[in-house]
Amino acid sequence: MSKIAIINGRLADPAGDALxxxxxxxxxxxxxAAGDVAVPDDAQRVDxxxxxxxxxxxxxxxxxxxxxxxxxxxxxxxxxxxxxRAPLDEVGLIRQATRAGKPDFWVHPIAAATRxxxxxxxxxxxxxxxxxxxxxxTGRQWISDSGVMLRVLSYASGLGLTVIAHAEDSGxxxxxxxxxxETATRLGLPHAPACAEALAIARDIMLVRETGAxxxxxxxxxxxxxxxxxxxxxxxxKVTCGISPAYLYLNDQAVTDFRTFARLSPPLRxxxxxxxxxxAVADGTVDVITSSHDPRGPEDKRLPFxxxxxxxxxxxxxxxxxxxxxxxxxxTINRLMTLLSANPAKxxxxxxxxxKAGSAADLIFVDPDAPWIVDSxxxxxxxxxxxxxRLPVQGRARRIMKGGVFL
Amino acid sequence: MPDIFIPDATPxxxxxxxxxxxxxxxxxxxxxxxxxxLLDEAEHWAQAxxxxxxxxxxxxxxxxxxxxxxxxxxxxxxxxxxxxxRLGADVVNMAAATSSVKKGETLIDTAxxxxxxxxxxxxxxxxxxxxxxxxxxxxxxxVLNAGDGWHQHPTQALLDALTIRRRKGGFEGLVVAICxxxxxxxxxxxxxxxxxxxxxxxxxxxxxxxxPPEVEMLGATPFTRMDEGLEGADVVMMxxxxxxxxxxxxxxxxxxxHALYGLTPERLAIAKPDALVMHPGPMNRGVEISxxxxxxxERSAITEQVAMGVAVRMACxxxxxxxxxxxxxxx
Numbered sequence: 001m002s003k004i005a006i007i008n009g010r011l012a013d014p015a016g017d018a019l020x021x022x023x024x025x026x027x028x029x030x031x032x033a034a035g036d037v038a039v040p041d042d043a044q045r046v047d048x049x050x051x052x053x054x055x056x057x058x059x060x061x062x063x064x065x066x067x068x069x070x071x072x073x074x075x076x077x078x079x080x081x082x083x084x085r086a087p088l089d090e091v092g093l094i095r096q097a098t099r100a101g102k103p104d105f106w107v108h109p110i111a112a113a114t115r116x117x118x119x120x121x122x123x124x125x126x127x128x129x130x131x132x133x134x135x136x137x138t139g140r141q142w143i144s145d146s147g148v149m150l151r152v153l154s155y156a157s158g159l160g161l162t163v164i165a166h167a168e169d170s171g172x173x174x175x176x177x178x179x180x181x182e183t184a185t186r187l188g189l190p191h192a193p194a195c196a197e198a199l200a201i202a203r204d205i206m207l208v209r210e211t212g213a214x215x216x217x218x219x220x221x222x223x224x225x226x227x228x229x230x231x232x233x234x235x236x237x238k239v240t241c242g243i244s245p246a247y248l249y250l251n252d253q254a255v256t257d258f259r260t261f262a263r264l265s266p267p268l269r270x271x272x273x274x275x276x277x278x279x280a281v282a283d284g285t286v287d288v289i290t291s292s293h294d295p296r297g298p299e300d301k302r303l304p305f306x307x308x309x310x311x312x313x314x315x316x317x318x319x320x321x322x323x324x325x326x327x328x329x330x331x332t333i334n335r336l337m338t339l340l341s342a343n344p345a346k347x348x349x350x351x352x353x354x355x356k357a358g359s360a361a362d363l364i365f366v367d368p369d370a371p372w373i374v375d376s377x378x379x380x381x382x383x384x385x386x387x388x389x390r391l392p393v394q395g396r397a398r399r400i401m402k403g404g405v406f407l
Numbered sequence: 408m409p410d411i412f413i414p415d416a417t418p419x420x421x422x423x424x425x426x427x428x429x430x431x432x433x434x435x436x437x438x439x440x441x442x443x444x445l446l447d448e449a450e451h452w453a454q455a456x457x458x459x460x461x462x463x464x465x466x467x468x469x470x471x472x473x474x475x476x477x478x479x480x481x482x483x484x485x486x487x488x489x490x491x492x493r494l495g496a497d498v499v500n501m502a503a504a505t506s507s508v509k510k511g512e513t514l515i516d517t518a519x520x521x522x523x524x525x526x527x528x529x530x531x532x533x534x535x536x537x538x539x540x541x542x543x544x545x546x547x548x549x550v551l552n553a554g555d556g557w558h559q560h561p562t563q564a565l566l567d568a569l570t571i572r573r574r575k576g577g578f579e580g581l582v583v584a585i586c587x588x589x590x591x592x593x594x595x596x597x598x599x600x601x602x603x604x605x606x607x608x609x610x611x612x613x614x615x616x617x618x619p620p621e622v623e624m625l626g627a628t629p630f631t632r633m634d635e636g637l638e639g640a641d642v643v644m645m646x647x648x649x650x651x652x653x654x655x656x657x658x659x660x661x662x663x664x665h666a667l668y669g670l671t672p673e674r675l676a677i678a679k680p681d682a683l684v685m686h687p688g689p690m691n692r693g694v695e696i697s698x699x700x701x702x703x704x705e706r707s708a709i710t711e712q713v714a715m716g717v718a719v720r721m722a723c724x725x726x727x728x729x730x731x732x733x734x735x736x737x738x
Contacts, residue, residue, distance in 0.1 A: 180620045181621055182620075182621040182624040186435065186596070186624070186625065188536040188556050188557030188559070188596055189536055189537075189556075189557070189558075191620075193620075258537030258540060298515075302515050302541070303535075304536065304538035304555075304556070306537075
């Protein structure tokens with residue numbers, strides 16, 4: 001089996017606490033050792049030239065298999081949301097989704113928890129797990145029937161699958177496209193109060209306490225939401241949560257002038273909640289940072305705000321924007337890699353996202369200081385719907401290794 | 408570098424470009440003196456419309472005005488059509504029901520089509536907030552917003568302001584109560600911004616379920632009890648309650664709404680003795696307003712609002728096309 005030794009790298013080991021010079025040894029598609037290890041004579045040496053060597057990013061909750069964008073962003077695996085044109089609610093669709101990116105990109109589908117994502121009848125979670133699903137999810141909606149949600153959590157826990165939930169009470173959000181507040185009032189947009197999120201989280205946490213199931217709230221964006229997550233973690237419940245960079249760096253004023261690229265689901269929150277989100281990342285409440293990558297062309301976005309589809313193309317900017325957290329001193333680069341790679345791997349139950357022996361040889365070589373400008377017109381993604389257009393950022397994945405092979 | 412002294416702009420020194428906007432999309436885009444300028448222009452047309460049997464002016468002769476109404480309207484469409492015709496424009500109406508919009512054409516494609524027909528001014532109404540701005544960004548000619556979703560209806564605010572100015576003489580210190588379904592009302596949003604900019608004390612009076620959050624930021628003081636909101640009011644502006652919102656979703660019933668928030672003669676007595684009653688129409692008589700109030704010969708300004716609507720729209724059409732017509736100082 002071919003042996004590769006990556007030398008002269010600065011390792012961003014999620015399990016560590018600082019960048020450390022070291023070697024990564026790879027055999028086949030697996031890491032065998034990393035750190036202060038001797039380079040075997042029969043290994044092919046690859047010079048990392050001082051770049052940061054990190055595990056490939058694992059993007060927990062994307063809406064499209066958009067390989068060029070993921071590769072640009074240093075993302076080597078993604079968990080695909082069940083919200084596809086045909087919802088991922090049966091075995092054939094799951095099997096098809098797992099094959100879509102291979103060999104140089106792996107998709108881990110999230111199976112729809114209910115048929116057609118309708119929130120009523122349970123989908124065949126067990127069979128879909130056998131076909132390659134790594135989690136079950138409610139999609140971009142809430143299961144409003146608490147009885148259904150209780151059974152979904154209970155059944156999924158029996159399979160050892162985490163339920164990936166969307167936290168917005170649908171009775172409150174209804175047709176809302178913005179968070180209640182000055183901006184929504186000025187623009188005359190249908191809006192819902194931000195407490196729709198905490199309300200949904202509170203119910204689901206109670207059901208988790210009842211069932212012992214594992215739940216991951218894909219996007220938590222409000223102070224009240226984080227408060228509930230913190231308390232549930234302190235209690236020892238299997239509760240995790242994620243966020244996207246948009247909620248860390250934009251507030252609801254970004255939709256001024258009806259900018260549909262800033263129409264997200266859940267909608268952008270007010271400044272107080274944005275600050276609370278940064279705090280939640282810094283204090284460890286947030287477990288995952290995801291791009292929520294959802295490329296949408298003009299036919300979905302060049303519409304009146306309320307008619308436009310929600311979502312943003314986020315894969316390319318995920319790493320660079322997240323590195324701001326390191327530069328701002330909110331997290332170490334090792335913790336950032338935990339958020340971007342190790343924790344998503346853990347939630348999905350895949351052997352990746354770290355430097356431990358046996359972990360997948362998915363690596364990225366990052367120049368954390370490389371400057372570039374986000375340009376909606378020139379993106380690798382299937383569409384350029386980024387609310388960060390023309391923003392100067394820093395940090396790029398210079399090389400990617402997927403399963404022991406350089407792309 | 409030597410210090411350069413730049414004095415503050417005053418309403419008396421407005422510069423040459425009195426209305427430096429290509430489109431009329433939102434009151435929020437306008438400075439107070441720009442609003443006053445449009446009101447002055449409209450006053451001229453109000454008098455001209457009244458004085459003559461032959462009202463044709465002809466300054467827009469040879470220009471094409473397209474009224475693209477993606478949402479049903481009777482009075483606003485009619486008002487824009489009459490305004491355009493009095494100025495001599497060739498006025499064409501496009502109603503959504505008879506257009507390719509029903510066949511699935513996107514709004515942008517429709518906008519491009521209108522633009523390709525070389526319209527000189529386009530008037531648009533659409534059911535979605537922000538839709539008019541979206542079209543305005545894609546066409547070469549001036550666009551007038553005739554109402555977009557819950558967002559804005561700027562000519563309505565201007566005609567209301569003109570009506571108030573003619574009846575009350577000015578705005579400073581005037582208490583204006585805007586009552587009813589403020590949440591879903593573009594008329595209320597435009598009026599709050601407009602009247603607050605002109606110096607009035609604006610109140611938003613509505614049941615809590617129909618009052619938008621942070622309404623103070625638009626310059627209005629919120630009231631949830633009608634009687635408190637009406638106390639000492641110089642102007643009572645009623646809003647239309649949409650039929651589909653009376654069914655228990657936002658208020659329990661039209662009957663209860665009338666009892667709590669309807670403008671009855673008894674309730675109007677709480678306002679100042681000479682308080683003016685306004686309504687943008689069409690009215691739900693017996694729901695938000697009693698007939699005896701709506702038809703009151705001295706207090707009601709409702710028909711005057713309609714007359715001012717034509718004058719305001721003539722002024723807006725005139726001002727926005729001055730650049731294209733090569734009017735001195737504007738081209």
